Amino acid sequence: MSSSTENIDTLKQNMRREAIGRRKELDEGERTEAGVRLRELAAQLLDKPSTIELKPGDTAAAYVSMGTEVPTLGLLDELNGRGLQALVPRLGSGRDIGWSEYVGKSGLREMPHTATGGLRPAEPNGEILGPEAIADAKIIFIPAFAIDLDGTRLGRGGGWYDQVLGLCRADALKIGVCWDFEFINRHHAVPREAHDIPVDAVMTDKRIIILQ
Numbered sequence: 001m002s003s004s005t006e007n008i009d010t011l012k013q014n015m016r017r018e019a020i021g022r023r024k025e026l027d028e029g030e031r032t033e034a035g036v037r038l039r040e041l042a043a044q045l046l047d048k049p050s051t052i053e054l055k056p057g058d059t060a061a062a063y064v065s066m067g068t069e070v071p072t073l074g075l076l077d078e079l080n081g082r083g084l085q086a087l088v089p090r091l092g093s094g095r096d097i098g099w100s101e102y103v104g105k106s107g108l109r110e111m112p113h114t115a116t117g118g119l120r121p122a123e124p125n126g127e128i129l130g131p132e133a134i135a136d137a138k139i140i141f142i143p144a145f146a147i148d149l150d151g152t153r154l155g156r157g158g159g160w161y162d163q164v165l166g167l168c169r170a171d172a173l174k175i176g177v178c179w180d181f182e183f184i185n186r187h188h189a190v191p192r193e194a195h196d197i198p199v200d201a202v203m204t205d206k207r208i209i210i211l212q
Contacts, residue, residue, distance in 0.1 A: 008191045015154055015190070019145040019182055023068035026179075034205035035071030038177070041208055042075045045175075046082065051201075051210070052139055052173050056083030061099070061134055062141040064088050064108065064121040069143055070179055070205050076102045087137060089160075090128050091120060097131035097163055100124040134167050142199060144176040148189035151176070151198030151211045165197040173200055180204035 026034075045051055054060065060079045065072040079086040080102060090098035091111075102108075102124055111120040134140070142161055144153040153176045155161050165174065176199035183202050184190065192198075202209040 008193065011191055012154060012157065016145050016157065019154075019179075020068060022181060023179065026068075031071055034179070035074045037205050038070055038072065038203065039074030039078045041203055042078045045201075045203070045208055046078070054082070054084060054138055057085070058138055059085045059087060059133075059136040060139045060141075061087040061137040062102075063143055064102070064123070065143070066119045066121040070177055072141070072177070073105055075141065077104070080104065085136075087129070087133060088124065089121065090123050091160075097134075097160065097167075099129040099131075099133045100126045101129075131163075131167055134164055135169055137168065137172055139173045139175065140164075140168060141175050141177050141203070144178040144182065144199075146182045146184055146190050147176040147178055147199065147202050148184040149187045149211065150190075150192070151200065151202075152188075152190040152192040152196060153178075153199055154190050159195075162195050162197070175199060175201045175203050177203050180206040183209065 046054060062072060062076055062079065064076070076086055076088070086102040087099040088102045090100045092098055100123065103126065107124050107126065108122040109125055110122050114120060142153065144155060146154040168174065174197070183204055199211070201211055
C-alpha cells in the first residue's frame, strides 16, 4: 500500500470516528424526529416530477438503517406506500451483493453481528435477488458518514456501495443520506478515489440538496 493510500485511509477513518462521536450525542427523541422528517422530505422529492418521475411498479432502492444512521423505515414505508418496488440489501459474505423487496417492518428479521462484532442491518425474509436487480432502480438512497459539494461520499469502508453504483442505470438518481451536520458545504472535502462514483443529491434529516 502506498503512503498516499495510507494517508487517505487514515483521513477517512478519522472522519468516520468523528461522525460516529457526534451521532452518539443525539438522543432517542432526536433520532425519532429525524426519521419522520426523512420520510417527509422523501415525499416532497417524489412529488416533484422535475427531479424524478416515478409511477407504481417502478423500482427504487434504499436500505434499512442501523446503529447511529438516520432512521430509514419511514422512508421505506413512503416508497412502499406509493406502489414502488423498494429494494434493500441482502448482505452475503464479504462484498457479495444481493437485494430483497421491502414489504414492511413486520417482514424484517434482525441479523446477527458479523464475525468481527460489527452491526448488520435487518433484512427481509423474502426472495433474494441478484446484483443485477439494482439496474431497474430509477432512484437509489445510499448511506454516508459525510458528503461534500462534489457529491463525494464517505461510506462504511467495505466497498459494497462502490460495486452497487457501478451496476446502476446511467440515469438513476443517486441520493446520499446523512445527518445534516455531515454534509460539508465545500468542494474536495471528502477524499475521492478513482473508483468513487459521486451522488447527485443529498438528503439529511433537515433538507434536500441537489448537487450540480
